[in-house]
Amino acid sequence: MTVSALPSNYTPAPTLLHDRVILVTGAGAGIGRCAAITFARHGATVILCGRTVAKLESVYDEILASGGPEPAIHPLCLEGATETHYRELAEQVTDQFGRLDGLLHNAALLGERTSLANYGAASWARVLQVNVTAEFLLTKALLPALRQATEASVLFTSSGVGREGRAFWGAYAVSKFAVEGMSQVLAAELERTSRIRVNCINPGATRTAMRAAAYPAEDPATLKTPADLMPAYLYLMGPDSRGVTGQSFDAQR
Numbered sequence: 001m002t003v004s005a006l007p008s009n010y011t012p013a014p015t016l017l018h019d020r021v022i023l024v025t026g027a028g029a030g031i032g033r034c035a036a037i038t039f040a041r042h043g044a045t046v047i048l049c050g051r052t053v054a055k056l057e058s059v060y061d062e063i064l065a066s067g068g069p070e071p072a073i074h075p076l077c078l079e080g081a082t083e084t085h086y087r088e089l090a091e092q093v094t095d096q097f098g099r100l101d102g103l104l105h106n107a108a109l110l111g112e113r114t115s116l117a118n119y120g121a122a123s124w125a126r127v128l129q130v131n132v133t134a135e136f137l138l139t140k141a142l143l144p145a146l147r148q149a150t151e152a153s154v155l156f157t158s159s160g161v162g163r164e165g166r167a168f169w170g171a172y173a174v175s176k177f178a179v180e181g182m183s184q185v186l187a188a189e190l191e192r193t194s195r196i197r198v199n200c201i202n203p204g205a206t207r208t209a210m211r212a213a214a215y216p217a218e219d220p221a222t223l224k225t226p227a228d229l230m231p232a233y234l235y236l237m238g239p240d241s242r243g244v245t246g247q248s249f250d251a252q253r
């Protein structure tokens, strides 16, 4: 798989995402939390999607306190949600905003860190449901709203283990390969028939709860923070990457 290069020393304009409506999944913690706050700081109205309402409320408060546009909160558990839940979410987005300019697929489950020989079937199904099937269903439901935008950006979140298989990464690695594939399929389908761009980003090792769970012996102070990644996320979500679609990027060099 080819990994495309991001512009070096990208400096986003303070109003880069002014008037844009962007939905972020897993907006309550880690990279998603930081992305939601950063998008709002650059002018976006953010729809905070996640499974823990208290965490989403804390992000909501932080955005308002910093003078950002009032976000919307949409609680959704990607493990249990059905097509009806996604349809309801899409209806709310259309009723409230009339369009969707950006969609960041960020939420994911790590699952077990064990061999395929020992991997539990139930755990396998959960990881693929949250990391792959939910992203398909959410995208499908939101496509009409994305089509209403003058230009829209869909960003999937991959991983190094979604590009080269590694022992003991199980369903998580398989799910991230699937995410890369879904991003390519969707980008190809939409390239000539819409103004929707679709790309994939690999955050790289980042100081979050997921990383700590995967590498408990690692010193978190040695890792990049979610804030360090934000120029890449802003570039791909905003108009400076206009015309870029069907590509996969590393947020860290």
Ligand code: NDP
Residues within 6 Å of the ligand: 025, 026, 027, 028, 029, 030, 031, 032, 049, 050, 051, 052, 055, 076, 077, 078, 079, 080, 105, 106, 107, 108, 109, 130, 157, 158, 159, 160, 202, 203, 204, 205, 206, 207, 208, 209, 210, 211
């Ligand atoms: P975190 O575990 O810190 O955050 C994950 C987020 O996803 C949380 O907000 C969590 O909600 C949410 N989430 C998990 N399950 C569900 C669910 N069933 N329904 C709704 N929301 C759910 O992870 P990171 O911030 O580290 O990861 C963000 C993305 O980056 C993921 O796609 C991950 O695979 C990818 N990534 C991360 C790397 C890293 O080093 N951190 C490296 C490579 C890729 P809650 O807080 O309520 O549990």
